[in-house]
Amino acid sequence: MVAKIFIDGEAGTTGLQIRERLENRRDLEVLSIAPDKRKDQDERKRLLNAADVAILCLPDDAARESVSLIENDTTRVIDASTAFRVDPDWAYGFAEMDRAQSGKIASARFVANPGCWPQGLIATVRPLIEANLLPKDFGVTYNGISGYSGGGKQMIAEYEAADAIASHFMPYAMTFTHKHLPEMTAYTGLSREPLFVPTVGDFAQGMTTFVPLQLGHLGKVPTGREIHAAIADHFAAIKDSFVVVAPFSDTAKTPALDPQAHNNTNTMTLHVFANDARAQAVLVAVYDNLGKGASGAAVQNLNLMLGVNARESLAA
CATH class of the missing domain: 3.30.360.10 (Dihydrodipicolinate Reductase; domain 2)
Known part of the structure; x- marks a missing residue:
């Protein structure tokens, strides 16, 4: 099954690097928003709800807004902002933090990418x-x-x-x-x-x-x-x-x-x-700081959430 991924904020530094890491993946379909629609809330809402996993590369308030636009109970989220990093309802996305963390990320609906x-x-x-x-x-x-x-x-x-x-x-x-x-x-x-x-x-x-x-x-x-x-x-x-x-x-x-x-x-x-x-x-x-510190960590977390090889799309 091909998983649909939407990078909300794909034009930013982290978003661009995530997209670059995912571009050759055959197990993924990256949904993209038209440049003139990036601030169109209705179009962002449509894509957020169409995605299996949404990766948010946005400022804190915009990330909170994106989460609020998700109306289904199936879209999973990786957020790269600081908005949810200490929220108990979100798994912290540093997979090597302890033995159990990668499992928590794999099963989570909401994952806060670490700083x-x-x-x-x-x-x-x-x-x-x-x-x-x-x-x-x-x-x-x-x-x-x-x-x-x-x-x-x-x-x-x-x-x-x-x-x-x-x-x-x-x-x-x-x-x-x-x-x-x-x-x-x-x-x-x-x-x-x-x-x-x-x-x-x-x-x-x-x-x-x-x-x-x-x-x-x-x-x-x-x-x-x-x-x-x-x-x-x-x-x-x-x-x-x-x-x-x-x-x-x-x-x-x-x-x-x-x-x-x-x-x-x-x-x-x-x-x-x-x-x-x-x-x-x-x-x-x-x-x-752009690899393990940002986009690399996001892809590592995405791989865990999708149950694929943890090193897929990631240079060691």
């Missing part, structure tokens, strides 16, 4: 909380750098227009109230929000994130190898995982931390660096 930034934090911190190596009230700080494509069409246009004079390293969200904080807190298992400082770089896509850990005040200080083992064991137990845990290493510098290393793939690689004598560690995630 790009939260995935690096969840992937590294959640396994440590589950292994009791970090307490839930641990004061986590989180930072990193992402390509400017994560800022959408306006930021892409600004960076491409600026060309050589574009800022190479621009921290933002310095009021510490970023919209990703609720999902970061909810799905890491933390009981307090992390201190989050994101940065945009002068490159189109890709990202590297960092969780520095000051461990000395813990009653039992985990070693770097214990931290690495907990993270490695977590992902080794997950079927069809796109998350790779690099071998534990005491290297001071490695090209593997290049934020563009996994561009155009759905791979995320995790690294653990530690100095046991100083009771310090840094957890690093490298992935594509």
Whole structure:
């Protein structure tokens, strides 16, 4: 059976990349809206209700509107906005979050695609909380750098227009109230929000994130190898995982931390660096903000919902 897919917001960065990943699929029929009808609510409503799966690549309010336009009880939804990410009626679309998550996504009618930034934090911190190596009230700080494509069409246009004079390293969200904080807190298992400082770089896509850990005040200080083992064991137990845990290493510098290393793939690689004598560690995630961080995750979730090979249309 050919599944009908409607990408509501297909002209945006995420929508275009999802469509590109799906264009050669014979098991899918991608329904498309005429350019002059993109703001026509009646036409969007018709296509949303005709689809087996609707993928929403829209701002939050527009995504909520699209969900409200679905009148049947059969259209399933993957939403790429932040509108439903902590809604208990929606499955969170980070399939590798724990052993049960891919099954929850597969059986869900409504799936909230995760944000790009939260995935690096969840992937590294959640396994440590589950292994009791970090307490839930641990004061986590989180930072990193992402390509400017994560800022959408306006930021892409600004960076491409600026060309050589574009800022190479621009921290933002310095009021510490970023919209990703609720999902970061909810799905890491933390009981307090992390201190989050994101940065945009002068490159189109890709990202590297960092969780520095000051461990000395813990009653039992985990070693770097214990931290690495907990993270490695977590992902080794997950079927069809796109998350790779690099071998534990005491290297001071490695090209593997290049934020563009996994561009155009759905791979995320995790690294653990530690100095046991100083009771310090840094957890690093490298992935594509447009791949695993957005459109790749959406296609991975679509595959789970349709019961097809998890790697269909996804480069690893």
